[in-house]
Amino acid sequence: MSLTAVKRQRSLGGTARKPLVPKGWGLFLFGRFIRRGDYIMEGKFYVTTPIYYPSSRLHIGHAYTTTVADALARWHRFLGKDVFFLTGSDEHGQKIQRTAAERGITPKEYVDDVVESFKELWQALNIQYDDFIRTTDARHHRAVQEVFRRIYNNGDIYKSKYEGLYCVPCETFWLETKLQDGNCPDCGRPVELVEEESYFFRMSKYADRLLQHIEEHPEFIQPETRRSEMVNFIKGGLDDLCVTRSTFDWGVPVPIDEGHVIYVWFDAVTNYLTAAGFPDERAKLKQWWPADVHLVGKEIMRFHTIIWPIILMALGEELPKTVFGHGWLLFDSDKMSKSKGNVIDPHELIGEMGEDPIRYFLLREVSFGQDGNFSRRALIERTNADLANDLGNLLHRTLSMLGKYYQGVIPEPTGTLESVDLELQQLAETTCHRTVELLDRLKINEATAGIWRLVARANKYVDECAPWTLAKGDETKERLATVMYNLMEVQRITTLLIKSLIPRTSERIWQQLGIDVPIAGMTFHDTAWGGLKPGTQTQKGEPLFPRMELEEPDETAEVSSPAGTKPDENAVKPDEKADAGTEDRLDGVVGIEDFAKLELVIAEIKAAGSVKNADKLLKIQVDVGGEERQIVAGIAEHYQPEDLIGRRIVVVKNLKPVKLRGEWSEGMLLAATSTDGSLELVSVSDSIAPGSPVK
Numbered sequence: 001m002s003l004t005a006v007k008r009q010r011s012l013g014g015t016a017r018k019p020l021v022p023k024g025w026g027l028f029l030f031g032r033f034i035r036r037g038d039y040i041m042e043g044k045f046y047v048t049t050p051i052y053y054p055s056s057r058l059h060i061g062h063a064y065t066t067t068v069a070d071a072l073a074r075w076h077r078f079l080g081k082d083v084f085f086l087t088g089s090d091e092h093g094q095k096i097q098r099t100a101a102e103r104g105i106t107p108k109e110y111v112d113d114v115v116e117s118f119k120e121l122w123q124a125l126n127i128q129y130d131d132f133i134r135t136t137d138a139r140h141h142r143a144v145q146e147v148f149r150r151i152y153n154n155g156d157i158y159k160s161k162y163e164g165l166y167c168v169p170c171e172t173f174w175l176e177t178k179l180q181d182g183n184c185p186d187c188g189r190p191v192e193l194v195e196e197e198s199y200f201f202r203m204s205k206y207a208d209r210l211l212q213h214i215e216e217h218p219e220f221i222q223p224e225t226r227r228s229e230m231v232n233f234i235k236g237g238l239d240d241l242c243v244t245r246s247t248f249d250w251g252v253p254v255p256i257d258e259g260h261v262i263y264v265w266f267d268a269v270t271n272y273l274t275a276a277g278f279p280d281e282r283a284k285l286k287q288w289w290p291a292d293v294h295l296v297g298k299e300i301m302r303f304h305t306i307i308w309p310i311i312l313m314a315l316g317e318e319l320p321k322t323v324f325g326h327g328w329l330l331f332d333s334d335k336m337s338k339s340k341g342n343v344i345d346p347h348e349l350i351g352e353m354g355e356d357p358i359r360y361f362l363l364r365e366v367s368f369g370q371d372g373n374f375s376r377r378a379l380i381e382r383t384n385a386d387l388a389n390d391l392g393n394l395l396h397r398t399l400s401m402l403g404k405y406y407q408g409v410i411p412e413p414t415g416t417l418e419s420v421d422l423e424l425q426q427l428a429e430t431t432c433h434r435t436v437e438l439l440d441r442l443k444i445n446e447a448t449a450g451i452w453r454l455v456a457r458a459n460k461y462v463d464e465c466a467p468w469t470l471a472k473g474d475e476t477k478e479r480l481a482t483v484m485y486n487l488m489e490v491q492r493i494t495t496l497l498i499k500s501l502i503p504r505t506s507e508r509i510w511q512q513l514g515i516d517v518p519i520a521g522m523t524f525h526d527t528a529w530g531g532l533k534p535g536t537q538t539q540k541g542e543p544l545f546p547r548m549e550l551e552e553p554d555e556t557a558e559v560s561s562p563a564g565t566k567p568d569e570n571a572v573k574p575d576e577k578a579d580a581g582t583e584d585r586l587d588g589v590v591g592i593e594d595f596a597k598l599e600l601v602i603a604e605i606k607a608a609g610s611v612k613n614a615d616k617l618l619k620i621q622v623d624v625g626g627e628e629r630q631i632v633a634g635i636a637e638h639y640q641p642e643d644l645i646g647r648r649i650v651v652v653k654n655l656k657p658v659k660l661r662g663e664w665s666e667g668m669l670l671a672a673t674s675t676d677g678s679l680e681l682v683s684v685s686d687s688i689a690p691g692s693p694v695k
């Protein structure tokens, strides 16, 4: 249900929503006064994925739609609605029959095996569907035959003869005029000539009604670009559709004519109705139908926004509220496919890094609706930056401080609130409401990015409030308690917001926060500021995400810089300079904006020691302002480890971490070298605190 629809219903006196917080509680958002309860709705949310062909194993592209559907389903449960999340398998058709025959097994034996692998993948990705429909289910045969029978009885299905072209891999009929170089315009493969007696569905009769529906319901086809494509397609004229085949038998038998099976797409789209209880379970159907969102890939929009609604119109059933056509996940800008050999096996990735980095990447990286690129590098970079650094590090560093200052117990926030505190609270509140709005409009990646802006703000709040300084004086003890409370509370709220996106991670954070009520039972209502109970005993655990290496660095390479780090892999190579428009610049000159990219801070050396099998290297532990880091540097010939302790030096804090001789180096220290080869660390006096910026 869109928010606008909700508002309208409310003003008409509808009872669809149940405010869960006292009236009057809320904030101004986009110039409007919003109460938390305004978003919490009773009612239902029915979301579907396409049902996947078991003609091959699923790849990361299929995981994309299913992950988005799962996140939406979880989110709507969190909002307090009844949710029905459906996925499944599309098991009939000529392609499956041929594939099984090539393997010398029956189609049923073949699909049973592949469908098991679908379920295993969804389990590994922590997909929590409510129903898995197989088009070979008896309930589905019953539904498809009933749909066919009713439409036939209405006179909208008639018998004739089909002579034309057919693409078996896409299970699609084509007119010769639509072919590209004589091949299927969707997949580029050859089409076959089909000549058989068939039943036809009078699609043409419904074209005007469908156009009117699209016009009156702008939310029906999303995003907008796809709506115009579909409208143009319909305006180009709709032919009656051949809805039966008789040259093979792997399908739902036509109820009125033995020897024919129902066309696989007519069969497939009906799954959404079968699972909702059509035709026998009227109460169930009333509860769930129409579907709220069908999520589909852009290439199957025609089936979902033209054929499917016309079937429903002919049946006299309501149309789904929204069909959203998302883009493709590309691999090196090419569509993933088995024939191209660029298919990414999600099982391997999940085995390597767990499901949440993959879920996060899919939800965050790709602008929902457009094509997006998948690469191992991008996945690792996202994981390191957003999950290990921003989210994981915030938890780790704040729990460390809490352990040090309060034995891990959440303090009472007794101090006066300062503007920086109010700003943090306000952003937490706005983020909650904005997430509801954005997810309601299916702006998945924007909603995710918004939550991470709150995480970034919380990290900045640590640096601004510098709890380590507050911990030093008695007169700042009250302030320390307030700051630490705010930090833990903002993380409690963030954890609730991400519980639909990366559920396992949110459970792990919840456990470390020590909250004794399970996160599973929490709803959006619980995101109100102040829900964290002082006195809660936190449980600091392992870091959430270990930083991942992009490639195995060459550990035996000579370490040439004092920092011991390697040249930045992303550095612009000489032949890229022209592209960057730097030809006419002076060599070696950088702009202030280049310098500003480096985060230089003061760090205090806490410990230092040698690195195994590396005579020139020392590893040092530094405090960069409430956060401990390890840096590996080529300074062993110039300093004894014990001479370094307590020194305050300058480090580059935002350098990409690398592993050197088996040790992580998470930053770089600055040192000066003179012509005689001597080296001295750039240092400051004790009056400058660790974490202070160097500009």
Ligand code: MSP
Residues within 6 Å of the ligand: 049, 050, 051, 052, 053, 060, 061, 062, 064, 065, 090, 268, 269, 271, 295, 296, 297, 298, 299, 300, 327, 328, 329, 330, 335, 336
């Ligand atoms: N069986 C039909 C759907 C019937 S729905 C009533 C089908 N199956 S499919 O297995 O070929 O594709 C299922 C979905 O996966 C489609 O929505 C398709 O767009 C999506 N994807 C397949 N590869 C993909 C990517 N590389 N990226 C994103 N989605 C991808 O079509």
